[in-house]
Amino acid sequence: MRACLTALLVLLSTPLQAAEVHVAPGTGTLAEAIAGAAPGDVLMLSGGAYLGPVTIDRTLTLQGDGTATIDGQGQGTVVTIDADDVVLTGLHVTGSGKVNQDLDAGIKILKGADRARIEGNRLTDNMHGVDVHGGLDSLVRGNTIEGRKNPHMNERGNGIYIWNSPGTVIEDNSVRWGRDGIFSNASKTGTYRNNLFRDLRFAVHYMYTHDSEVSGNISIGNHLGFAIMFSNRVVVKDNLSLGDREHGVMLNFANSADVAGNLVRGGTKKCLFIYNAHKNLIANNRFQDCGIGIHFTAGSERNMLTGNAFIANQEQVKYVGTRFMEWSFEGRGNYWSDHPAFDLNGDGIADGVYRPNDLMDHILWSQPAAALLTGSPAVQLVRWSQSSFPAILPGGVTDSHPLMQPLTIPVPADIAAMEAEVAGRWAKGSYDDIDLEDLGTH
Secondary structure (H helix, E strand, O other), X not given: OHHHHHHHHHXXXXXXXXXXXXXXXXXOHHHHHHHHOOOOOEEEEOOEEEEOOEEEOOOOEEEEEEEEEEEOOOOOOOEEEOOOOOEEEEEEEEOOOOOHHHOOEEEEEEOOOOOOEEEOOEEEOOOEXXXXXXOOOOEEEOOEEEOXXXXXXXXXXXXXXXXXXXXXXXXXOEEEOOOOOXXXXXXXXXXXXXXXXXXOXXXXXXXXXXXXEEXXXXXXXXXXXXXXXXXXXXXXXXXXXXXXXXXXXXXXXXXXXXXXXXXXXXXXXXXXXXXXXXXXXXXXOEEEXXXXXXXXXXXXXXXXXXXXXXXXXXXXXXXXXXXXXXXXXXXXXXXXXXXXXXXXXXXXXXXXXXXXXXXXXXXXXXXXXXXXXXXXXXXXXXXXXXHHXXXXXXXXXXXXXXXXXXXXXXXXXXXXXXXXXXXXHHHOOOOOOOOHHHHOOO
16 A cells, blocks of 8 residues: 555656657747746757747756757846756857846856756856856756956856855866856855866855865966855865966965865965965965965964975965964975975985074065165074074974975876966966955955
8 A cells, every 4th residue: 555655656746748849949939838848848959049038937958959049138147947956958058138236147046946957058148157046956067158258357247156055066167257267155065176267366266155165176377266265164175276366275264174185386476375264274285386385374373284395486485473383293294395405314304394484584574675685794694593593583484394205286288288378378467457355365
């Protein structure tokens, strides 16, 4: 009896009229097909333009062959999803409105529209590409998203915007132009992995997004790579930041993060910026060829740094503070390319302690005009005194167990070619100007 009841419930919950429906291009044809479809139907869209915008208010699959275009004609959001388990695949979505405060988008997933799947689409010329706006457990995978190049960068929309949408998975997408690649706000338990971001303000921008993961992403030629702000317990691992202009990774009011296995290379300003961020593990990263390897400030406490490599940065460490900081853990510190180290017992740990900054560095940070005196005998005497008598050093960073060899993080050849192209553009000063206050820098 129980088996019969279970079978009956399954039948009642399964669409009886599910069908594959072919929809012809034209004005209003897609909206009519949606209105006439039964839950579970698959709407097949062939080559041509389907003029919108449209709203999907029942469980449907819209499947294109790559040549079907849904065009919003500059009116609001092109495709609005307002039902569970909707699938969009193989479509070209274009022509949203231009009102940023209304979050005009190519595709919008509303609150209550759970488990949407947006896969293998191309989104161009929209204010925002995909707006996951309250729907749970959405999947945005394998899409190409190209934002607008006008107006100015700060006034454009995001490639993918996530708001209050726990369980969202964003993976294997390519995002270019617009404002931020991914902007995640007031959400949690998201996974954002294996995406490529180019020519943006931020590759990934976190605000109040907790217990989530940013992994395996590639940021090339953006103003800032991975900005983790006001967010707790975030895993930032195995990402590449190549030629990002301002910062590679930024932890701003971010706590208990796990930052590991990342490569930041070729940033004109800072590889890693830590501002008022506490109890973070920063391990086994490579920070290379930046203006500053790590800028550490604003009372950040109880952070652990071990196994990192700081290579050929113009200034390895800028620590603004008076406390003494030990940057090693359980006898394992970090590699410093400017440390003239010896390892007489061959254990891989340098015999000498590494101190990146001295009293003159602190003076120069607070009084830049003092740089005119750096070659004077008085300054050289101060530096010699501190190197000979470490007890008179001010508070600062010490690595008591520096490493003899740096870790390596490979970069695929095609990605390295993109990095080289960006380096050429930066050298020529070819980039979008933005208000650096919006980068959260201090």
